Amino acid sequence: MTHLNVTRRQFNVTTAALAGGGMMLGFHMPAHGAATNKSPWLLPTDKEGTEINAWIAIDPDGGVTMRVPHTEQGQGALTSVPMMLAEELHIDWKSVRAVFASANRHVRNNNEYVTMSTAGSNVVRSRHPHIMAAGASARERLKEAAAKAWNVARADVVAKDGVLTAGNRRGTFAEFATAAAAIRLEAEPKIKTPDQWWLLGTSVQRLDIPHKVNGSAQYSIDTRLPNMVYANVVCCPVPWGELKSFNFEAIKGRPGVIGAYEMKMGNGRGGADMQSGVAVVADSFYRAKTALDLLPIEWDFGPNAAVSNATLAADVQRFMTMPGEAVGDNAGGDVFAMIANPGNAKVVKAEYHRPYETHFRMEPINATVSVTADRVDVWTPSQDQSAALQRAANQSGMDPKNVYTHTTFIGGAFGGGGGGNTAVTRQATELSKTLGRPVKLMWTREEDVRHDKQRSPHTTQFTALLGADGYPTTFFSRSIGTETRVTSGVADMPYKIPNRRHERSLQPSHIPTASHRAPGTNQNGFILEGFVDEMAIAGGINPLDWRLKMTEGANDWQAVLKVMKEKSGFRIDLPRGEGMGVAIMEDHASICGACATVTVSRRGQLTVEKVMVVINSQHIINPLNCAEQLEGAACWELGTAWFAGLDLRDGRFTNTNIDTYQLMRINQMPPVEVHFALTKGGTWGGMGEPAGPPTPGAVANAIFFATGKRIRSTPFRNHDLSWA
Amino acid sequence: MALTLSVNGTNHTVDVEPETPLLWVLRDTIGLTGTKYGCGIARCGACTVHIDGQPVKSCNTKVSAAVGTRVTTIEGLSANSTHPVQVAWTEMGVPQCGYCQSGQIMAAAALLSKRARPTDAEIDEAMVDNLCRCGTYLRIRSAIHRAAELGAR
Structure with a gap:
């Protein structure tokens, strides 16, 4: 199989000198030198350095190869996994060489890397315990090797910057790598707590960048x-x-x-x-x-050739007349009886809809x-x-x-x-x-769109009864979609309305679906949070104050809303044609709020002037990369909600390329201001997805204040936003 | 049919149908894979290259139209990523997945060759055909301003 080596470049350490320029938010960026290469995949036959464990090999020159079992798809895993390992190992970041771990080895050795799945914003938030444990274990074994050689206690050996010391004894990690590889610890060390970090929490530039500016990165x-x-x-x-x-x-x-x-x-x-x-x-x-x-x-x-968006919509209305399965966080009395006899309560009702969407990844x-x-x-x-x-x-x-x-x-x-x-x-x-x-x-782009596994359509009907103080007393939602995620973020909403019930029905469809950035919540940030504004406005309450009041006691939510209130200057009294809107949603254990500022011309031309994103992911390990992910996720879902929407006719999708399936372009992209509101609890939140869900909700809510028009379906571009 | 193309200063003789899009000749025949396929209808910009210094979408440019011209791809923009746009892109860490970035960089370089100090509006106009699904647009805009500064030095 030597022919496969033709494009299997040998591992080369690049030494591109990267200047750390001033970035948004003024993050300090450390000096560079850490590297990866343009085709950094590992095969089991590859040898690099002395292996301490499956994750880490130390080269004689002090370079440390770090094997990353997760894929790099723009979210930064090829940098964040080595950061977590380096934090524990304690090496100079410059000595890091990142490579992708061998899937063959993982399979042969009974899932040696625990999992290679790279989804669900999981790499940092959920995988850090076992990744950091691998780094900590390697460090302690290096210390043990030195302790044995020097006849001192392991506790007296210090590992720092790739060097082991004890008193006046000194040796590099490389010198002790072979001995460390043979050591078995009696007990594995605990991973560090965030207050002990020296590398995590600092802004580190991604290792793959140099290969992505000259066409050499191999896809x-x-x-x-x-x-x-x-x-x-x-x-x-x-x-x-x-x-x-x-x-x-x-x-x-x-x-x-x-x-x-x-x-x-x-x-x-x-x-x-x-x-x-x-x-x-x-x-x-x-x-x-x-x-x-x-x-x-x-x-x-x-038979599916008879199915279209119109027939699916008719099915939805049929399901809306039928009881669904009760799901999520339900409480209080019989909401149906209350809604049937509302008495003096103000009734707020609305239906929201989002169509099928496709991934349209740049690489077909x-x-x-x-x-x-x-x-x-x-x-x-x-x-x-x-x-x-x-x-x-x-x-x-x-x-x-x-x-x-x-x-x-x-x-x-x-x-x-x-x-x-x-x-x-x-x-x-x-x-x-x-x-x-x-x-x-x-696949051609058209085939890619036609036969991608799509994002499920969502339709939700809401009914709320408002009490004398304007706040809701009773709440009912019935959601129809093709996946159970149709109720994500809705059925577990943070607003503890005294009487609440959520129902779900799944409609049949022949269209295969799959996960799609912030699955479920990306649709529902618009759906639920639009209706929240409808309730607040019907009750005569400022929508941001409404959310603060309705999440009292939920500190993780309050942290985000308070920062948003402090930083955004949110107001509802702007002149016609201008508006601000807010929305908030939990996704992948992060709570993320957005505040949008828009202008809408009399003829209905929408400009999103600014989006502020505030996130509570509890902890962050690389603020620079976090800001990039937040900007990107906000762009993703705003673009989808503003422009996209798959058209299903005669059983097939008809808008299968970018001329008809429109997405966000540079001239429509608003500035994104990022704030972190971290409550530093035990559960870590994700970063690559959560800024999507609240963004279109915030924009739609801003459009209402600018125009008086409530948008209850996407894409926004199908709506006449003109005002007189 | 044998055609001779000048790509990044090197002549290549290729035996392809003359209507073959330049994109596929670059990628599959010559082996310069930095130029990417995205949409095939000249609307996403991932395939942007320069012909005689002008940005073109190589996915709908017939290879025959490139004969007798100077074709420049991302691989030939500079030696060692030293073009101001590449330096700015690296400094500001623009790419995420990176797949669209060859096209973004080629479009930006062409803009700066005509407008040394483009405004935001001029950047938007020049870059509007270049789709990025990761949403790096804000950093692209900042990096073009930065490249303009670097280029002026």
């Missing part, structure tokens, strides 16, 4: 192997429809075309892995694509797979490289021990690289097995 889609051929696939435009026939004769003579192959439907609906389709293989992607475009194909679309879905008699090699932008390995093993029939994934950089994931791109690994594996050579399989 899965950049994979090039000797003897490789290219495949383009089209699946039945209506999911679960089937290929009837295709006529290869029509394209057989086209240049470079090797063959056309049926792609059979995968493992049934539960797996939803492979839709029925056809692949054309050629000696270049463009030749494969143009031939596939010309290939006569007949489909059996099946792809996989390169090489199946040979004795091994399988895989390159694919999966958020769980060990899961991709198992998938290729399953499809090829190869023992997983002989399957190797090569963890490239990922051109955006956002949940789509979890469940969303599983089909391509199987498709490419199948074709490579058939053809006996490496296959690079890519």
